[in-house]
């Protein structure tokens with residue numbers, strides 16, 4: 001569950017009075033998610049999400065995240081739109097934490113997406129990349145290649161308690177990626193955490209994208225690699241190349257990949273898998289005492305990494321050129 005910070009009712013009422021959204025009708029903590037505290041907020045004017053920013057989100061990055069959601073909204077991407085208070089500020093403080101109110105999005109996240117929905121996701125991802133082109137702020141990706149070794153250092157001593165040989169496997173993978181990571185591919189604003197729980201559908205269509213708190217400037221095709229990892233593996237660990245082909249084809253309906261991006265796809269997928277293996281491993285080994293959080297399984301990404309290590313080219317992901 002993700003309610004790390006309790007908000008007393010009187011503090012909430014005073015906070016909401018600072019906005020032109022009417023009086024509070026109801027207010028409820030949201031169990032999903034692991035990063036921030038989220039409340040569902042219903043007022044006389046409608047439905048909103050109140051977010052209190054927790055540990056991994058740096059306060060200095062919030063203008064980037066909130067500004068990006070505003071920017072993307074004006075360019076037709078359906079994402080939460082931060083609500084500005086009566087003074088024109090999108091970012092406030094509540095219960096001692098930075099906090100913001102954003103619009104509530106309709107739709108459902110789909111746990112087991114079909115190939116058709118993977119195609120719709122691919123298209124939505126490329127639209128997001130296109131819409132982010134003229135966003136003026138920059139944020140380096142703290143969880144790209146240079147950030148992985150410090151994470152491994154944090155986890156290495158205990159990694160083998162999670163799975164025998166994990167420390168050495170992860171170390172070897174990181175060495176290999178450091179020697180071959182591409183640098184000269186098209187870059188721009190990426191979402192960087194576009195998992196199935198962050199995409200809402202109505203029917204077969206993407207109705208909205210949430211959770212921009214890892215968004216940053218990085219390689220566009222790396223974002224695609226994150227989605228291939230998150231959307232195209234089955235429960236039994238097998239890679240579904242039909243879904244993968246559909247996701248990439250959806251992406252290319254909006255932005256065609258350059259030959260260098262196609263060639264780099266296997267290595268980008270390895271990097272994306274290692275990134276989530278490492279953050280999950282660190283979280284798995286460091287559950288804060290008394291926290292109501294169920295850490296995500298790092299070994300899921302150890303198994304995905306094994307698939308990517310065997311991939312010879314983009315053809316293994318259904319991209320035959």
Ligand SMILES: Nc1ncnc2c1ncn2[C@@H]1O[C@H](COP(=O)(O)OP(=O)(O)OP(=O)(O)O)[C@@H](O)[C@H]1O
Nearest residue numbers: 002030032033034035036049080103104105210211
């Ligand atoms: N704008 C929104 N509209 C509707 N529901 C939302 C919105 N924002 C968040 N939610 C709901 O709150 C849940 C948690 O939100 P979110 O994924 O942003 O939290 P998080 O702690 O950052 O999670 P994660 O673990 O994915 O990083 C979502 O799964 C969704 O159900």
Ligand SMILES: N[C@@H](CCO)C(=O)O
Nearest residue numbers: 035193195276280296
């Ligand atoms: N999407 C991430 C967690 C949220 O940052 C994961 O599945 O590891």
